[in-house]
Amino acid sequence: MAKKAKHVSETPATQWLRGHGIGFTEHPYDYVEHGGTAESARQLGVDEHSVVKTLVMQDEKAQPLVVLMHGDCQVSTKNLAREIGVKAVEPCKPEVAQRHSGYLVGGTSPFGFRKDVPVFVQASVLELPRIYINGGRRGYLVGIAPAVLVAVLGARAVNCAL
Numbered sequence: 747m748a749k750k751a752k753h754v755s756e757t758p759a760t761q762w763l764r765g766h767g768i769g770f771t772e773h774p775y776d777y778v779e780h781g782g783t784a785e786s787a788r789q790l791g792v793d794e795h796s797v798v799k800t801l802v803m804q805d806e807k808a809q810p811l812v813v814l815m816h817g818d819c820q821v822s823t824k825n826l827a828r829e830i831g832v833k834a835v836e837p838c839k840p841e842v843a844q845r846h847s848g849y850l851v852g853g854t855s856p857f858g859f860r861k862d863v864p865v866f867v868q869a870s871v872l873e874l875p876r877i878y879i880n881g882g883r884r885g886y887l888v889g890i891a892p893a894v895l896v897a898v899l900g901a902r903a904v905n906c907a908l
Contacts, residue, residue: 757882758848758858763890766898770888773878777852777885783817786887790878794818797887798871798879800854802843805832810846812856814867814879814895819907826906830866853884856899867895869903 763770775789787794797817804810805827813821823835837843840851848860856865856879871877872892881888895901 757855757886759855759880759882760857760888762858763888768890768894768898770881770890772881773887773889775885775887779852786878786885787817790887792878796874796877798877800856800880802838802847802854803835804838804842805830806834807832810838810842810861810863811835812859812863812865813904813906814856814865814871814901816868816871816907819868822906822908826866826904829904829906830864830902849880849882850884853880853882853886855880855882855888856895856901858882865895865899865901866904866906867892867901868907869905870907872896872903 773790775786778785783794783797783799787797794817798814799817801813801815802810803813815821827835843851846861847854849855874892876889877892878887878889
């Protein structure tokens with residue numbers, strides 16, 4: 747696993763984490779277009795299951811929400827909609843996701859979001875000892891304790907993994 751070998755400049759996500767007193771480790775890697783969590787996990791030498799992707803979605807009323815999911819899993823939008831009490835959930839178009847989050851797709855972090863949106867986390871993510879999640883830039887993950895997602899971000903646990 748890479749140590750803090752090279753300096754990474756501040757992002758809204760790292761500012762948010764520091765502002766909330768949350769310790770994290772920095773894990774830069776070489777971003778590969780469409781490489782996804784498999785590529786970041788490979789480069790960092792970590793299990794893809796512990797790399798958590800930040801997905802910006804919306805309900806049938808176009809209200810945004812965030813889903814935090816294991817890198818090696820997909821989201822069942824039917825199960826998610828049922829669990830959160832809405833009729834339907836679908837991924838946002840990239841430009842809409844960027845407008846809600848303030849981040850480029852591929853660099854979306856759940857921390858330091860532009861708007862206040864509900865956050866849902868796959869329950870099994872919370873059972874991991876440590877997770878690696880986007881730090882607000884393509885090619886940059888931060889390592890944190892998963893409890894932070896609930897304690898500080900207010901994420902609600904759901905079961906929607908495929």
